[in-house]
Amino acid sequence: MELHTLTTETTDPRERGTLIGTRFAPQVRRVAALYRQHFAVLGLPEERVRDIAGRSHAALRDWAPALAEESDACADAAGVERWAVAAVGARTEILAACPQPGRGECSTAVFAPAGAAPQTLQTWDWHDLLVPDALLHALTPAEGRTVKLFTEFGAPGKIGVNSAGLGVHFNILFHASDSADGGVPVHAVARRLLDEADTLDEAVALASTARVGASTALTVVTADGSASLELSLAGLAVVPAGEDGWLLHTNHFLDAGLAAADTGPADSMTAERLAHLRAVRAAMPGLTPAGRARAFCGDAGADAVVCMRPDAHKVPHEQWGTLLTLGLDVTRCAIDHLAGPPHEAPATGLARF
Structure with missing residues (x-):
């Protein structure tokens, strides 16, 4: 995965979308085509994809019109049909309707003790065939x-x-209430929290106004309070940091009420990854981002359950890998990142954006 960077200074969403679509037209077109193919391989006809993308985009336009405008402008500038770009933005909602949606594996560890700067690390695990390029x-x-x-x-x-x-x-989640009817895309909820929320309370209030169609955990981190917001059509649950300051999340619900209808795939390693994070967390505080990534793996290193490798014996759409390791510095508004699994961090370090 190649990481591209872009800085835009305009506050106008249509101008911002035009800038993205103009500068990265080949990447926008390629990713839209790859997802189109992926949904077809998973058994979802294109008409159904267009329908869910359209419903989700309409929900987005009602809830966050500026983000809908940005998406449409990006598509127009890149020369892609608007629904195809909207389908990438609503890919979680579309996957919820697939006969074989796949797993989705990500692991998040946040140490947010009261009165101190949070220290965070997350792996992002996905199909490398869908993400030849990504954006900072x-x-x-x-x-x-x-x-x-x-x-x-x-x-x-x-x-x-x-x-x-x-x-x-x-972190993606799966719930019995997930709907094929579309809803506010969860990726847009994450974006709007960043665009508008200053505090955890503001983030909770804003997220609660979104009627989503798919489930996700958004772990909101601030120096004054942190929590995982578990979103589903069945409701929003707020999972606070523990008394020790830790927030750990993988890909199953932690809220007892929502967990009762968790529909995560049976072959997911989400429970094992959460247990791993609990086992290694004591070694993570106070380290550099690269040191934190090494501690995230523990003694197992590259063989840690949080470091996913594609299984070459499986068909391409069933191959998963850790494509990105990143940490957030909320005091300096910075992202530390590595395009690869965390065990590579001691040798390569993490770049700062």
Whole structure:
């Protein structure tokens, strides 16, 4: 995966989308085509994809019209049909309707003790065939405000931090209420929290207004309070940091009420990864980002359960790998990142964006 960087200073969403679509037209077109093919391989006809993308985009336009405008402008500038770019932004909602949605494996560890700067690390695990290129984007949603985020081309956001001192990590979840009818895309919820929220309370209030169609955990990190917001059509649950200051999340619900209807794939390693994070967390505080990544793996190193490798014996759409390791510095509005698994960090380090 090649990481591209972009800084936009305009506060106008249509101008911002045009800048993205113009500069990265080949990447936007390629990712849209790859997802189109992926949905077909998973058994979802294109008409159904267009329908869910359209419903999700309509929900986005009602809930966050500026983000819908940004998406449409990006598509127009890149020469892609608007629905195809919207489908990338709503790919979680579309996957919820697939007969074989796949797993989705990401691991997040946040140490946020009261009164101290949070220390975070996350792996992002996905199909490398879908993400030959990705974007680190520094943008200005409003005068005097900066957002830095990582995302796929066509998606409004995923993981990031803002100049108010708030960060967002992202873990996909699965729930019996997930709907094929579309809803506000969860990637857009993550982006709008970064664009508008200054505090955990503001993030919770804003997330609660989104009627989503798919489930996700957004771990919101600030120096004054952190929690995982578990979103589903069945409701929003707020999972606070433990008394020891730790927030750990993988890909199953932690809220007891929502967990009762968790529909995560049976072959997921989510429980094993959460147990691993609990076992290694004591070694992580106070380290550099690279040292934190090494501690994240523990003694197992490259063989740690949080370091995923594609299984070459499986068909391409069933191959998963750790494509990105990143940490958020909410006090300096920065993202430390490595395009690869965390065990590589001691040798390569993490770059700062």
